[in-house]
Amino acid sequence: xxxxxxxxxxxxxVEEALQAIAEGGEDVKVLAGGQSLIPVMRxxxxxxxxxxxLTRVEELRGVREDGDTLVxxxxxTHADVLADPxxxxxxxxxxQATETVADRQVRRRGTxxxxxxxxxxxGDLPAVALALDAEFVLxxxxxxxxxxxxxxxxxxxxxALEEGELLVEIRVPKLGEGWGVRYEKFNRVAQAWSIxxxxxxxxxxxxxxxxxxxxxxxxxxxxxxxSATEAALxxxxxxxxxxxxxxxxxxxxxxxxxxxxxxxxYRQHLAQVLTRRALAAAAGL
Amino acid sequence: MxxxxxxxxxxxxxxxxxxxxxxxHYLREQLGKVGTVVGCDTSNCGACTVHLDGQAVxxxxxxxxxxxxxxxxxxxxxxxxEGESATLHPVQRAFHEMHGLQCGFCTPGMIMASIxxxxxxxxxxDEEVREGIEGNLCRCTGYQNIVRAVRQAAxxxxxxxxxxxxxxxxxxxxxAADHVTAQA
Numbered sequence: 481x482x483x484x485x486x487x488x489x490x491x492x493x494v495e496e497a498l499q500a501i502a503e504g505g506e507d508v509k510v511l512a513g514g515q516s517l518i519p520v521m522r523x524x525x526x527x528x529x530x531x532x533x534l535t536r537v538e539e540l541r542g543v544r545e546d547g548d549t550l551v552x553x554x555x556x557t558h559a560d561v562l563a564d565p566x567x568x569x570x571x572x573x574x575x576q577a578t579e580t581v582a583d584r585q586v587r588r589r590g591t592x593x594x595x596x597x598x599x600x601x602x603g604d605l606p607a608v609a610l611a612l613d614a615e616f617v618l619x620x621x622x623x624x625x626x627x628x629x630x631x632x633x634x635x636x637x638x639x640a641l642e643e644g645e646l647l648v649e650i651r652v653p654k655l656g657e658g659w660g661v662r663y664e665k666f667n668r669v670a671q672a673w674s675i676x677x678x679x680x681x682x683x684x685x686x687x688x689x690x691x692x693x694x695x696x697x698x699x700x701x702x703x704x705x706x707s708a709t710e711a712a713l714x715x716x717x718x719x720x721x722x723x724x725x726x727x728x729x730x731x732x733x734x735x736x737x738x739x740x741x742x743x744x745x746y747r748q749h750l751a752q753v754l755t756r757r758a759l760a761a762a763a764g765l
Numbered sequence: 766m767x768x769x770x771x772x773x774x775x776x777x778x779x780x781x782x783x784x785x786x787x788x789x790h791y792l793r794e795q796l797g798k799v800g801t802v803v804g805c806d807t808s809n810c811g812a813c814t815v816h817l818d819g820q821a822v823x824x825x826x827x828x829x830x831x832x833x834x835x836x837x838x839x840x841x842x843x844x845x846x847e848g849e850s851a852t853l854h855p856v857q858r859a860f861h862e863m864h865g866l867q868c869g870f871c872t873p874g875m876i877m878a879s880i881x882x883x884x885x886x887x888x889x890x891d892e893e894v895r896e897g898i899e900g901n902l903c904r905c906t907g908y909q910n911i912v913r914a915v916r917q918a919a920x921x922x923x924x925x926x927x928x929x930x931x932x933x934x935x936x937x938x939x940x941a942a943d944h945v946t947a948q949a
Contacts, residue, residue, distance in 0.1 A: 481806040488767060488784035488830055518826045519808045522787075531784065535831060559820070583900025585814055585823045585878065670899035671809065 483518075484527035492536050494619060494648060501644055502621055504530035510646065511535070512555060512594025515586045540593070540648060543567055552650045554593025559584075561592055570654035573612065573661035573681055577604040580663065583671040593647045596632070599639045599702070602673040604665065606633055607703035611679045611695030612652045620645035629703075636701035658683045658690075662761035664754045665697070668741070674698050675741045676750040678706075678730070680758035682713075689713045689722075689763065699734040699751055706730040706755060718763050727756035769833040773798065774842025782829045789813040791829035792839060800841040800873055804902070811901030814874035814881075815839045821881035823900070840873035843880065856880050856918040865914030867905035875901050879915045887923050891916070 489504070491497040501508050509528035511517055513535075520526045534540060540555035543564045550571055552561075561567055561578045568575065574592075581587055581595070581604050595605045596616070609616075610629045617626050621644050632640045641647060655661065665677035677697035683690045692713040694706040708729035716722040731748035738744050766781040773796060782791055792798040792815070803825060804812030813824045816838040843854040856879050859865065866872045875898060882889060882897035889897060894915045895908065903911060 482787070482790070483785040485783065485785055488828075490830070514828070514831075515808065515826055518787075518828070521785075522806065522825075533828075533831065583811070584881065584897060585811060585821050585900045586808070586826075588820045588822050589827065670896075 481522045483521035484524055486521075486528050487530045488533065489530060490533045490536055492538070494537060494539060494646065497532055497534060497537055497646060498619065498621065498644070500530070500532045501646070504532065508532060510597075512597070513557060513590040514594075515582065515590040516594070516598050516600065534646075543571075545654075546651070548654050549651050550654055552592055552652065554591065554597075554647045554649060556592045558582075558587035558590050558592065558595075562587070570656055571652065573608055573655065573663060573679055574605070574652070576661065576663040577608045577665075577677075577679060580604055580665045580674075580677075586671075593650065596650065597639060597641060597647045599633055599637050600673075601636060601701055601703065602675075602698040604663070604674060604677060604697060607677065607695030607697040608663065608679045609650065609652070609695075610703045610705060611681060611693045612655075613693075615651040616640075616647055617649045617651065618642075618645045619648045626651075630705075633702040655681055658685065660684065660762040660764050662758040664758035664761070666750055666754055676736070676747050676754060678751065678754040678758040680755065680762045682759060682762040684718060684763060687718055689716055689718055692726075692759065692762075694730070694755060694758070696730070696734065696751055696755075699731070699736045699747060701735075704734055706732075706751070708732040709755060709759075713759070718765065720760060720765055723759045723763060723765065724756050727752050727759060730755035767830050767833075769830055771829075771832050771835060771837055773837045774839055784828060784830050786829045787825055788815070788817075788827040788829045788832055788837070789824035791832075792824060792837070798839050798841055801839045802870060802873060804870060804874070809902065810871065810874070811878060811898075812871050812874040814877040814901065816877060816881065819884075821878050838877075840876060843876070854880065855921045856883070856915070859914040859918035859921065860911070863910050863914035863917050865906065865911040866903075871901060871903045871905075875903065875911060879918065882915070883919055883922060888919055889915070 489500040507529040511531050511533040540553045542553050543566050544551050558578045614629045616632045627640050661681045663679050674697045679695040681693045692710050696704045709726045712726040731751045736744045736747035802812045804810035808826045815824045818835050844851045878898050878901050894912045
């Protein structure tokens with residue numbers, strides 16, 4: 481259970497990191513918080529030749545405002561997220577999901593950007609980023625580009641990050657007045673991955689739902705939006721009846737896996753139940 | 766090999782390590798700090814929890830090179846004083862008094878996680894204790910006395926006497942149950 485040997489680089493700036501990656505040959509891995517990568521390396525499922533450790537790249541850590549947007553540095557740890565005043569005010573959906581990630585020790589090392597770049601469909605943050613239509617800012621040898629969350633998550637553990645590129649920041653809209661949110665997660669034991677989870681954000685206008693955004697965790701190889709449910713909610717009265725009816729469509733278009741925790745049809749059932757619960761809480765019912 | 770400088774339990778060390786050396790293996794094998802144990806090797810059990818710059822981490826999921834320039838506190842560094850005159854940390858003492866262990870293997874990690882929790886939340890409820898130590902697994906106690914121990918330590922550390930009537934170890938009734946004695 482000791483990783484295979486590797487060379488180690490510890491840059492302190494994004495520029496140095498890009499250079500280390502560029503010079504590192506073909507088998508380079510970027511180490512963020514390491515809470516997924518180090519276990520995988522111990523099992524020798526990954527054996528990179530060079531590990532580029534970003535933990536000392538201070539410019540990648542922290543949360544700032546940019547008008548109506550929150551900009552979260554990729555190396556912001558889960559513990560940083562939970563203590564951040566801007567996220568407390570405008571990013572409650574991220575905060576709620578982050579509270580459920582693993583355990584306090586893991587949240588001290590694990591990072592927001594690392595969890596997204598790892599793109600585990602059972603991870604809690606990808607579905608949240610997708611529900612918020614987050615923008616991912618990537619920097620590489622060819623410069624800087626921004627991709628939407630829908631483009632970023634390509635397949636199981638696969639993202640739009642290309643060779644030599646780094647995820648540097650994630651931009652999410654501030655959810656302020658009128659928005660209610662809830663991350664509803666189902667797992668069986670403490671610190672376990674989600675069997676299914678639902679991230680919901682609902683904007684109320686008077687007694688009606690103006691807009692709903694719903695992200696599904698672990699309902700396919702990538703995070704998914706519950707688009708049919710979202711569409712069914714626009715303009716309806718806020719009531720348990722409307723929410724329940726819309727939530728019944730939450731599993732449409734999903735392709736969850738069968739595994740030791742659950743069969744696909746059970747996951748589809750769970751998605752409906754958790755969507756109803758998440759929507760009810762987010763809508764203040 | 767990469768050279769690292771670390772301060773562990775108050776003493777400074779300069780050592781050469783391979784980048785792949787996990788912090789827990791460095792502590793145990795190069796420094797002899799065997800109070801920190803390896804329980805699962807899969808980042809689940811928390812037995813290897815230490816404080817890195819004051820924050821609880823799983824030392825099986827951090828490379829020793831990443832601790833370069835940092836302060837590490839292990840279970841061996843939380844008591845004050847040396848030898849006969851040493852005074853246990855209040856959390857260590859509470860685990861002892863409240864019988865917060867049976868086999869004791871998870872205890873170093875439990876104590877390090879609990880100290881970290883109490884720094885952030887000096888007066889946790891039972892539920893907050895359970896959530897705070899969710900990264901630490903115990904296969905003996907059923908956690909009841911661990912939760913009592915953490916709350917007892919919280920009361921002591923905040924200067925309050927433990928006035929919680931539940932703050933004593935669960936009574937263990939070793940006598941046979943009625944239906945068993947009736948059959949005898």
